Amino acid sequence: MRKLVNILILLPIAVILIALSIANRGAVTLALNPFAPDDSVLSITGPFFVFLFVTLMLGILIGGLATWFTQGHYRNRARKQRYEAAKWQNEADRQRERANDLARQTGGASPNSLTSGSGSNLPART
Numbered sequence: 663m664r665k666l667v668n669i670l671i672l673l674p675i676a677v678i679l680i681a682l683s684i685a686n687r688g689a690v691t692l693a694l695n696p697f698a699p700d701d702s703v704l705s706i707t708g709p710f711f712v713f714l715f716v717t718l719m720l721g722i723l724i725g726g727l728a729t730w731f732t733q734g735h736y737r738n739r740a741r742k743q744r745y746e747a748a749k750w751q752n753e754a755d756r757q758r759e760r761a762n763d764l765a766r767q768t769g770g771a772s773p774n775s776l777t778s779g780s781g782s783n784l785p786a787r788t
Contacts, residue, residue, distance in 0.1 A: 679715075686710040 691707045693699040
């Protein structure tokens, strides 16, 4: 299944990126000084596809970071709920152990038999 997804999605993307690289391999200059674009100190010259790929990677990185930061409250809530669930699980285990101890002391039925069934096994009030 995973190979099929790789073939159906990643292969066409790779073909498109290779075609884009071949079509845009001409050298361009990226000037970082808006007041003197001819300044060679603050300019970078390279193939156009390199600038396209760098821009694409930066966009993916910035988008991923933005998503990660905006979903922080969901991770925080999940962390708190995981802690709360562990706390209640420990409490349930402790109560189960306590019920087993009481059942052993009284020689009565096990707590598991008390909780199974359709009705209450407690004595009726008089």
